[in-house]
Amino acid sequence: MVLITTDKDPVAADTETPVLSLRAATLSFGGRELWHNLNLDVQPGEFLAVLGPNGTGKTSLLKTILGQQKLTSGSIEFLGHPVGRGSKKIGYIPQQKLLEQGTPLRARDLVAFGVNGNRWGLPISSKAVRKRVDDILESVGATDYANVPVSTLSGGEQQRIRVGQSIAGDPQLLLCDEPLLSLDLHHQRQVSELIDEQRKALGTAVVFVTHDVNPILGMVDRVLYLAGGRFRVGTPDEVLRSEVLSYMYDTPVEVIRSRGRIVVLGAPEGYGVHDHLEHHVVAGVGR
């Protein structure tokens, strides 16, 4: 049985500066430890999936990387420097949230924010910026609805635009917070392929938070699995195994692979049953 120890990082031998580096990172809320002593290096071009039920600190990890959440102890560095409050070099795809009806914003404007939204002044774009926006819209297959109000687009279309926006600033790290949520299978595949193409073309590191690894299983280099206050890092084959997850959940869990998909049976809170779990975790924190 091979349990993946946290300090043995398969790609760590690389001399390149990691895009993201966590050392002895611990995060706790009100006495409850989400993760403890997390060591993790993410290399350029690496695709890391962050898995686990809700309430285990997946989104908090993203917030920590974005400087919106402080570590309880340990350190976190982005491109060799302590993380700041966000960065132009980070692309971010939030959970799908439909924009308010009537928002004065077309698809191309959302992408343009990704190119130069940080710049002060009036939103008058140079020819070069407009060209860049057109190219991005084309690369995510959104040319047809470039001038359509974002709020009237379907969920799948909005997420395509989000991918376009996130890659518009040529980021070195792409953070994705459940970008496939509420998309049907067809659009799940399209959106995740867009993200994968981007990281292959530009060597962008990807940290992809999801409750379901299946749509991205073929792209993932490594998995960070969070559950029950424990975590494991390794390739999907190393981590997504019955004995590993049984140890993490502290109860017999069976991981079944069938036709290229992974199903986890017997996880106490159920794999992918979020609402129940959230409830359970909150209730268990000594209210």
Add this chain to the structure above:
Amino acid sequence: MNQDLWNQIFGFANYGELLALVKNSIIAGAILGIVGGLIGPFVMTRDLAFAVHGISELSFAGASAALLFGVNVVAGSIGGSLLAALLIGILGAKARERNSIIAVLMPFGLGLGILFLALYKGRSANKFGLLTGQIVSVDNPQLTMLIAISVVVIIALFFVWRPLSFASVDADVARAKGLPVTTISIVFMILLGLATAVSIQVVGALLVLSLLVTPAAAAMRVTASPFLTPLLSVLFAVTSVVGGILLALGGGLPISPYVTTISFLIYLVCRVIGARKERRGDSGRLVSAGLPKVRIEA
């Protein structure tokens, strides 16, 4: 219809002479229209329409206190506005909290204002003006002050425009990109406080929404372009204010009913145009995509 009443509402006797008298007011009105038209789309996208109303009531309290103590009314109005805007901006980051804070502040401000006015022994037109608008009776030094503040607000808006739009519609991503979203929102509240204070001088505390919200709401019915929206919104606001001043001139009535009516009619027309556009399916989409669209609602 009673001829006298008609003449009182739409009187054009000696119009030329009157026009010369209010030339400054018209210029000031146009500039205030530009301020209201520019800031309006942000009020809408940041969901602050109710906040505008709350700010204007505290601004009214400030102005009536100034009237009572014999100090500059515009300054008093700005003081009340800024205080309210900052309180709402700092305490009410979330929409629900914000609404309850506004609902608490608003009657308090209005009550204070009524107290100060009741104690005030001067001309009653001054009192009424604070609630319903009085630009024609604003004197020159105050007019200069209004214009100066308006210009400051316009320049500041132009400077923060792009990050402000980004933070307004897409705060999470803007924050991830390293924009100081909280600072931007406080800066915006200050600008909104100033804009509200100057608008009160035109249409009065009760009717400020017609200048800061209605033109933008009308523009947003007919376009989603981030360029056309403020342009149309400015056009609508300026038309309402200047048109209102011109129509009100002959009759000696307050200008606010004219301003609010023009602004309302523009909104109605835009709603009709917007509904027609929607019915035609004119969304700007080039071709309907070939793949079947399955939409799963969360």
